[in-house]
Amino acid sequence: MGYLRTLALGAAGLLLAAGSATAQTTVKWLHIEQNPTQVKIWEEVARKFEAQNTGVKVEMQFLENEAYKAKLPTILQSRDRPHILYSWAGGVLKAQIEADVLEDMTAGVGAYKDNLSAGAVAAFTVGGKLYGLPYNVSQVGFMYNKDLFAKAGVDGSKVKSWDDLLDAVKKLKAAGVTPIAVGGGDKWPLHFYWTHLAVRLGGKPAFEAALKGQDGGFEGEVFQKSGELMKQLVDLEPFQTGFLGFKNQQALGFFGDGKAAMNLAISHHSATQRALAADKKGIAEDKLGWIDFPMPAGGKGQLTDTLGGVNGWLVTKGAPKEAVAFLKFFVSDEVQRALAAQNFIIPTFKGSEAALSAAFMQNVAKNIAASNYHQNFYDQDLGPSVGRVVNDAVAEIAGGSMTPKQAAKAIQDAFKQGN
């Protein structure tokens, strides 16, 4: 009995120790970056900031992409939540603002935001107030392995229409090459296909109409056709075996190992595949090609329309003001150039994109700059709950358990239900 009591006291003592306050300010930074090289650059930035600001410590915390999205709702409820969070803007950002968990940084950032691309800043401005600092823009497109394409006799630069893509897939299969690697287990890599088809088929007008509930909303013609075209692709069985069990990182690793010819990726994943390949080298710059998402016949969208993300960092309510200061330090010309030089990001700081070294990244940067309609990822734009339904539904089209019609209906139903 005696030792039980001692144990209890010991445990209580531990709790007290854990709760004691520390003298300095700690800024807690939660991120999802897998690539260790990029993380290392970030750490250096953090150390530099600490050197310039005595008494401030920057603490980095990592959560993998899917785990991050799943845990974010509960993390935000905790008193001990991180101060800086990764964000894809969109409807999820709006939900977070409504829940009053974010810090309004309009004042803290001030005129600094004029250094950043206007479109990117707009993505993080809601109701006239700035809630996040964008640091990266990206585009979704096909990155491909030039060697494997050559083996199958496919010319990447000639793939322009949807039918060209289907042709390429058939040729690759005939040559014994797995056409596409996809991280079906995470679902969102699959939803790129459907949403990009929607962007191509209907462009901005279709999306805005759907948001207003016009033309049948997400059950409308454009979205059903997206599902049907996607089904055309799925029926060719272009994905790697067991694709529904692959997480995105595994799919990127698969691609980086040279086992599949294409991957419909977010532009900066071209760098990630290097870290995730088994030999840690992946597909080299000069062997990596980029195909803009093809245009299906009868598509009303513009060729310049892009699907992609604007990524930035949010600050949670109650965070120390050093958090905003750090963000300004992080999204600065110097840091952005350093990251761009290794093709980790497409910078938002005006002028930093000159540092991009890879040809296709420069291409992507130009695409985004020229685009009049940069559609944010649906699963982020439509909000936390509806977004996940989009992912679920598209994954079911890919797995064959839902027809395009059912998928569109499921999405429209969820959209009506709201978040």
Next chain:
Amino acid sequence: MSDALAPRRPLDLMPLYKAVFLGVVALLVIVPLLATVLGGFKSLGELRTNPFGLPETWEWENYTGILFSQRYWQLLWNSLVIATLTVVLTLIVASMAAFVFAHIHFFGSSMLLSYLTMGLLFPAATAILPLFIKVRDLGLLDSYLGVALPQVAFSLAMSILLLRRFFKDLPHELLEAALVDGCSYIDFFRHVTLPLSRPILATVGTITFVHSWNSYLLPLVMLNSDSMYPWPLGIMIYQGEFSAEWHLILAFITLTILPTFLLFILAQKHIVAGLTAGAVKG
């Protein structure tokens, strides 16, 4: 003996069938475990080419890398703290209540007992969301107590039943004599019941410890900062991070089930008795 009465049969294959059957089952149990332990010693490539055999080269770094990481010990420490808190609180609270139910008859005591036994009927998962909200509102999110207290609450039903049965089985004359001697109930509890109840306390403590040590859903919902994660959460995060590097993941799994395994070897009788007694009495 019975074979002497049975008609002559050329060969009694029964023992053979039994042995084969046992052997197959034993193999099915051992192979996954052994593959996990050995897999941690291999390189990723070797896992593919030589899955069942001994490693060609024993890659100790997989294991040492984890053993020397702060993260591993932090996970174990968190699990230990939470489990210990749970066990201590459960034993104290449950034994007190069980004592009352065993010896003190008052109006409504059987109703209250039924009330408590309701807790056996449904798992914590059913009310996990309101539980989350409640723990958050109490400010206990991201704290050891935030996990321990609900665990204690849910294990009360079983623990109280087991303890009460045991207390009731103690000779009643002890209590009578003590009361006659002017001893108070509380003193009797402290000086007679508890010392005599070591076996059942060990059993209840073991059941509670094992359940807390292995628990995943409750910490998953209540804890958010990775410095507090117990090992089940930690291992899932590890797997998320190193998704295809199976050799590392297997090493990590082995190292995290090692404590359970050791505990099992040392205390098998207790654990078996505990986990099955919980079943039979319930």
Next chain:
Amino acid sequence: MSQHGGTIAIPQEARAPAARGRRGAIDSRLAALLLFLPPALMLFTLFVVLPIGEAAWYSGFNWNGFGKPTRWIGLDNYRFVFDSRGFGTAFKNNLLIIVVSLTIQLPLALALALILAERFRGSVALRMLFFLPYVLAEIATGLIFSFIYDGNYGLLASIYRAFGAEAPHLLASTQTSMLAILIVVVWKYFGFHMMLFIAALQGMDRNLVEAARIDGASRWQVLRYVVIPLLYPTIKLSIFFAVVGSLQLFDLVMPLTRGGPADSSNTMVSFLYNHGVSRMRVGYGSAIGVILFVICVTFAFTYKRWFMRNE
């Protein structure tokens, strides 16, 4: 404190304390009652009973957990749950687990128990070995098997490769994901049921078995007509645990499939987690919780009434 419970002549002086003692005894009863009972009742009410009540309350709202629930939608959440394909699949999966537990796991456990109840060289070691999976955490077991099932590096894949075939990605197909989970469930829990049966067999009255043998009954007849009927109580208990355990299954599902692909291998609890907790749809998740609660309680009551007469 003297512990002798024997009959000792109580001297006169002690009687007085006895008379005083009666009132003192009531006081001490009260003290014990007031001190010992409340902690348990409070903890239990606060963390077990209230949350279920709150689940019923929250289930009427569309709420994301922040602030207070404001959007009352009545029984709509329940309608959404019953309409959703995912929940139907989850419910069916739970039933599937129960069926497999009863038709495969139980006989397996029984067969092993019959063999291992005798003491022979290695029987105790084998019992411990078979019980070991039960002791391991579900989460660890799930991870071990997610390795075994892995299409590229897994043991299963290696076996297929040895025969020159390509391994199926069991966890990645909606058809086989549940099968994969069922195998792990059997692997993990058969040892527990086996131990239950062994305990029962060892406590069984040997004379009945001997008598039947002497009467000339064959091994199978003894088994069917004597042993198994004597084991009915334990079998019922085993069924009870199989059902209750299946309704709670979560930790095994997450590392293996996370309920996927496409919600094909969800159990009701993992469905609750994926659609309620992860998306912070408190009302929706609470509705699922309430449904699960009703199922559990209904089962427990009907089972106890029909099959068991314990407490």
